[in-house]
Amino acid sequence: MMEEYLIVDGYNMVGSWPELIKTSETSLEEARNQLIKMLADYQGYSGMKIIVVFDAHQVPGIGVKEKNYKIKVIYTKEKETADECIERLVTELSHRKRDIHVATSDYVEQRVTFGKGALRRSARELWMDIQESRKKVEKKITKHTKKSSYSFDSKLSSDVKDIFEKWRRGEK
Structure with missing residues (x-):
């Protein structure tokens, strides 16, 4: 049976999804929590293993990994971008019996991860999948x-x- 992973560029979704844009205007933390909850619901429906990556390269000493619901949440290390982390994860997870999807609307990141064998989804496509x-x-x-x-x-x-x-x- 094929394992499916969905790696999500967290701040890309926060900056693209209508509900999250509005929430982030008053609280970025609340927008992150709302995204994680939405992804947890989607994970329960889709059965995919979901990893969400938040870019923390401008915040010294972060590099935190945690589980929230059954979602793996990664805050990148100091001087590491979310894109670099996502690319590393795609490489680490690449395996014959795994489908890896990367959700981002960053065109360059889509191209790079696609080149590494991941399937790409835009923020809008993931939003529509979740709504459906x-x-x-x-x-x-x-x-x-x-x-x-x-x-x-x-x-x-x-x-x-x-x-x-x-x-x-x-x-x-």
């Missing part, structure tokens, strides 16, 4: 909720429904 996956998940939830509430709720007495609701809320 959201719609599909919402549709499934709505369909499941209608189906289960119709067949399940109609067969329970109001006393039993009240008991279940109290359990759900953690009440005794």
